[in-house]
Amino acid sequence: MTEDFRRDGLTVFVRGLSLAAEIGVHAHERGITQPLDVDVSLELTPGPVAHLSDTLNYETVRAAALDLVAQGHMELIETFAERLARACLADARVRAVAVRVEKPGALRGAQAAGCEVRLSRG
Helix, strand or coil, X not given: CCCCCCCCCEEEEEEEEEEEECXXXXXXXXXXXXXXXXXXXXXXXXXXXCCHHHCCCHHHHHHHHHHHHHCCCECCHHHHHHHHHHHHCCCCCEEEEEEEEEEECCCCCCCEEEEEEEEECC
């Protein structure tokens, strides 16, 4: 059967992943965990998806994030976001990734403060 369409993209995402991480630049942030809310969007090489092996299992995104948390204290959420993005790019099917990290309570009067890192293959 001939397809009368073109696959332009496939995006897999994880939204609102809640983590407790040792993160922050201030002395009072050392030795404690703080909440992080993480969103990851992965642009994959488009193709037919009939089985889990045809796509990226979003459990691998969660596992990569938990692995970063387990490595210990990080000063900046920007560092966390870039390391998670790089871990996602380890899968050759990922063409581009965006990682957004929010740190609730980091800024008085705001729901959250954070950053977004976007990486893509050259």
